[in-house]
Structures are given as structure tokens and as C-alpha cells.
Amino acid sequence: MTKFDAWNVIKNGLNGQSYWTRQWRDPEPKNSYDVVIIGGGLHGLATAYYLAKNHNIKNVAVLEKGWIGGGNAGRNTTIVRSNYMMPGNHEFYEHSLKLWENLSHELNYNVMFSQRAHVSLFHSPSAKDSVSRIYNIMRLHGTDAELWDLKTLKKKIPHLNYHNSRFPILGAAVQKRAGNARHDAVAWGYARAADTLGVDILQNCEVTGFTRKNGKIESIQTSRGILKAKKIGFAVAGNTSVLWQMTELGNLPIESHKLQAFVSEAVKPLLDQVVVYGVGGAHFYISQSDKGSMVFGGDLDWYKSYAQRGNLPMVQDVAEAAMAIFPSLGRIRLLRHWAGVMDMTMDGSFFICKTPISNLYLNAGWNYGGFKASPASGWYFADLIANESPHNYVQNHNLERFEKGINIDERGAGPDPKLHG
Amino acid sequence: MIRINCPYCGERDHSEFSYGGDATINYPSLDASEKEWTEAIFFRKNIKGFQFETWHHSNGCRMWLVVERSTVTHEIKSVKPCHPDLQKVVENNK
Numbered sequence: 245m246t247k248f249d250a251w252n253v254i255k256n257g258l259n260g261q262s263y264w265t266r267q268w269r270d271p272e273p274k275n276s277y278d279v280v281i282i283g284g285g286l287h288g289l290a291t292a293y294y295l296a297k298n299h300n301i302k303n304v305a306v307l308e309k310g311w312i313g314g315g316n317a318g319r320n321t322t323i324v325r326s327n328y329m330m331p332g333n334h335e336f337y338e339h340s341l342k343l344w345e346n347l348s349h350e351l352n353y354n355v356m357f358s359q360r361a362h363v364s365l366f367h368s369p370s371a372k373d374s375v376s377r378i379y380n381i382m383r384l385h386g387t388d389a390e391l392w393d394l395k396t397l398k399k400k401i402p403h404l405n406y407h408n409s410r411f412p413i414l415g416a417a418v419q420k421r422a423g424n425a426r427h428d429a430v431a432w433g434y435a436r437a438a439d440t441l442g443v444d445i446l447q448n449c450e451v452t453g454f455t456r457k458n459g460k461i462e463s464i465q466t467s468r469g470i471l472k473a474k475k476i477g478f479a480v481a482g483n484t485s486v487l488w489q490m491t492e493l494g495n496l497p498i499e500s501h502k503l504q505a506f507v508s509e510a511v512k513p514l515l516d517q518v519v520v521y522g523v524g525g526a527h528f529y530i531s532q533s534d535k536g537s538m539v540f541g542g543d544l545d546w547y548k549s550y551a552q553r554g555n556l557p558m559v560q561d562v563a564e565a566a567m568a569i570f571p572s573l574g575r576i577r578l579l580r581h582w583a584g585v586m587d588m589t590m591d592g593s594f595f596i597c598k599t600p601i602s603n604l605y606l607n608a609g610w611n612y613g614g615f616k617a618s619p620a621s622g623w624y625f626a627d628l629i630a631n632e633s634p635h636n637y638v639q640n641h642n643l644e645r646f647e648k649g650i651n652i653d654e655r656g657a658g659p660d661p662k663l664h665g
Numbered sequence: 666m667i668r669i670n671c672p673y674c675g676e677r678d679h680s681e682f683s684y685g686g687d688a689t690i691n692y693p694s695l696d697a698s699e700k701e702w703t704e705a706i707f708f709r710k711n712i713k714g715f716q717f718e719t720w721h722h723s724n725g726c727r728m729w730l731v732v733e734r735s736t737v738t739h740e741i742k743s744v745k746p747c748h749p750d751l752q753k754v755v756e757n758n759k
Contacts, residue, residue: 548686646707
């Protein structure tokens with residue numbers, strides 16, 4: 245793998261770009277691995293990378309049924325933030341944000357991470373109180389958080405609709421270190437860096453079953469043959485339940501729902517921040533990509549589904565929210581919209597945990613939060629697999645928390661997965 | 666748009682309805698163990714394929730319905746009232 249640096253750019257510039265090597269290999273599956281990670285999305289690739297990098301476990305395979313970055317990795321709205329308040333969550337997402345800040349250097353791959361500020365608008369005094377509480381908790385834990393009054397907000401983003409009488413904008417809760425990144429580059433960057441350390445990335449390799457022996461999973465049946473593995477990690481959010489049923493371990497506190505995202509035609513620079521219309525109002529988030537497209541999304545489609553395509557009532561709902569907050573978008577044309585399948589959990593928080601099978605580890609239940617979590621998710625999942633005990637940050641992110649009554653419910657919405665958006 | 670054939674109102678857009686959830690949950694008795702209650706409240710089969718689920722006709726007759734729907738294609742096989750007695754009434758009136 246050729247390193248991306250000034251020297252190689254100049255050298256290849258003078259030689260017709262002929263000395264670049266391919267970014268990752270396309271190996272044949274080996275018979276056995278120390279660790280097999282199922283799911284070649286951001287979390288699976290990051291896990292493989294940190295297993296090799298932090299724990300020196302390099303006999304690792306990542307299995308992907310399609311191509312890497314082709315599932316939810318490429319279906320999100322690329323927002324990175326750490327505005328969480330529950331114990332476990334805020335440390336975890338703050339560490340993730342810190343990993344994002346150095347990710348391009350770490351991977352030698354430009355993930356185009358842009359700390360452009362995440363601006364959550366509020367529309368009533370009670371919404372301001374509620375969000376102030378969360379942002380104060382963040383400050384007490386050392387995360388950056390601030391409130392913008394109306395005057396500051398108008399100066400920063402002059403073209404919001406400040407005359408909405410139903411949901412008047414009163415100000416915003418802001419995290420300045422938050423922003424967005426290029427999702428494909430994150431998948432490719434992790435794949436390239438993991439491959440360099442010796443990880444096998446096996447694409448078009450779908451898992452079809454497991455063989456169990458003495459309470460362990462002995463081998464994995466795949467569309468590219470049977471693999472033996474000492475340890476196995478699931479990182480297939482969206483389809484976790486399907487894989488889980490193959491292990492005959494019963495049910496999970498997860499429902500699969502679909503979430504749509506939208507991209508408009510490219511326009512000149514219009515919006516410098518990530519704006520969220522969501523505290524005491526509708527649910528809508530928008531930013532502008534480096535190409536100039538407006539990238540935005542809203543709520544789930546509200547009914548359980550594994551279909552990776554969205555339905556029209558939510559298109560209308562999102563368009564209405566866009567017009568309510570950003571009337572200048574009225575004549576912009578939508579280029580594409582699509583849906584990703586989300587693991588929505590019973591309390592809105594994720595799982596990085598052991599399972600009743602001693603060599604099987606679970607990474608699942610990412611709800612709306614999977615993209616920004618991917619570096620820390622890989623970090624702590626690799627840590628769990630290598631050390632066989634969970635780090636303090638994720639000690640309650642397990643399947644037993646519901647029976648113990650220690651749910652990690654940021655919204656306080658109760659046991660209904662569709663409400664944890 | 667999914668079209669749901671409400672037994673009381675006829676075929677309507679799904680945007681008239683609110684999604685409930687898994688219709689096959691059996692709540693255990695009040696003195697059942699915490700394990701059984703945890704299973705009933707928090708754990709789901711999360712079927713990929715046809716499943717029974719509840720929908721509320723919240724912008725129509727406001728009746729709760731059991732819908733047999735595919736979570737992959739969204740095709741609907743059957744729609745019935747939730748309450749077994751009402752199911753009988755609807756059957757008898759056909």
C-alpha cells in the first residue's frame with residue numbers, strides 16, 4: 245500500500261500516476277482466524293483496525309455480504325457530535341469525537357472531518373430549560389457546549405425563518421467541535437489501514453449459519469466456504485436480529501426500522517453549520533456537503549421494516565420541516581432519497597457486550613447514532629474481544645441492563661423502539 | 666404508501682394509522698418472575714418476513730387492528746380487529 249504523502253503525490257504526478265498500489269487486497273478466505281468480525285461497515289472495519297493496532301491481534305477477517313461501505317455506512321447523514329448526558333454514553337461519544345479529531349492522520353486517509361458546529365434550535369422556554377440541562381451536564385464532563393441567544397444565532401445563520409409563529413426560534417444549543425465527515429472515506433480509510441496491518445477483508449461473503457460445539461461457535465458457514473474462528477464479533481446493525489436468530493439465542497431488545505436521508509442538487513455555499521430543528525419542535529437536521537448538495541433527514545418511517553427504501557409520507561414530512569425552518573430551500577430540487585435499516589433498541593442506547601455463547605461478542609443497537617460512534621465503537625469492541633471484559637464506559641451497554649433496571653434512556657421515551665429517534 | 670384495508674372503514678392510506686408493534690406478545694401473570702416480564706416488555710423476535718403487528722386507526726375509526734404484513738415487501742395478507750369478540754362480529758357481518 246503506497247502511503248499518501250507529499251513525496252508520493254509528487255513522484256506519481258511526474259510518472260503518470262502509475263506507482264499507486266491498490267488500497268486493500270482481495271484475499272481468498274483462510275481456513276481459520278483468531279477473530280472473525282461479521283459486518284464490513286464502519287463498526288466492523290474499525291473493530292478490525294483497532295484489534296490489529298491496539299491489541300496486536302492480526303489474524304482477523306471482516307466478512308461483508310455485499311461490498312464494504314454499501315450498507316448503513318453509506319446511508320447516513322454523516323453528522324458527528326457528542327451531546328449526550330447519560331453515564332456511559334457521554335464518555336463514550338466524547339472519546340469518539342476525540343478519535344475523529346485525529347482520524348485522518350491516524351488512518352493516513354482524508355476523511356474530510358469538518359468541525360463546523362452542531363446547532364440545535366429551540367422553540368420554547370421549556371425546550372431551552374431542557375436542553376440547557378443536557379448541555380450543562382456536558383460542560384461538567386469537559387465536553388464543549390454553549391447556548392447561543394437569538395442575536396448571536398441571527399448573526400451566524402441569517403437565513404433561517406425567524407418569523408415562524410408556531411415554532412418561533414428562541415436560540416440554539418451549540419456544540420462547536422461537532423460537525424460532519426465523508427462517510428465513504430471513513431469506510432475506505434479503515435479498510436485500507438486494517439488491510440495494511442494484515443486484516444483480511446472478505447467481500448461478497450454472506451454468513452448462512454453457525455456450527456456450535458461445547459457451548460461455543462466452532463465454525464461459520466458462509467457463501468465463500470466454512471471458516472473456523474476462535475472469537476466472533478457481530479457488527480451488523482440493522483440485521484442483528486437475523487444473525488442472532490441463527491445462533492438460536494432467542495430474542496433481542498431490538499426492532500429494525502428504516503430511516504430516510506435526502507440529497508439535493510448542488511448549490512453555492514449556503515449553510516456553514518449542521519442545523520437541527522428538533523428541540524420542542526419537529527425533527528429535522530440539515531448540512532451542506534462539500535460538493536454543495538444539501539444533505540438532510542428527519543424521523544423514522546414509524547413502522548418496522550427491513551426494506552432499504554423510504555415511503556412518501558415521511559418525504560412530505562421532511563419537506564414540510566425544511567420549509568418551516570429554511571424557506572429559501574423552497575425551489576431546490578431533490579436528487580436522491582434512500583433509507584437505511586436501523587437497530588432501534590428498547591432504550592435508545594447501543595450494545596457492546598458479551599453474549600451467552602462464550603466466544604461470541606455483540607456490537608449492535610446503534611439507533612440514530614451509529615456513524616459518529618464508529619471510531620469508539622471499534623475501539624471498545626476490540627477492547628472487549630481482546631481483554632474479554634468490558635471497559636468501564638460500556639459496562640452497562642449489555643443485554644442484562646433491562647432486567648436490572650439500568651436502562652440508558654437519553655430521551656426517557658420508554659420501551660418503544662420507534663420513539664428513540 | 667401502504668394501503669391498509671380497515672374492516673370498519675375500508676381501504677385507507679397508512680398515514681391515517683399509527684403503528685403499534687408486535688401483536689404476538691403475551692404478557693405473563695402479575696406474579697410472574699422478573700425474567701418473564703423483561704422478556705415480554707423488552708425482547709422481540711424482530712421478524713424479517715411476515716409478522717403480526719398492531720396498528721391504530723388513529724385518524725379514522727380509532728380501532729386497534731392486527732395486520733399481517735411483510736417487513737421486507739410491506740405486502741399485507743390480512744387485517745382484523747384486535748379484540749377477539751369484535752373479530753367475531755366482523756366475521757358474522759360479512
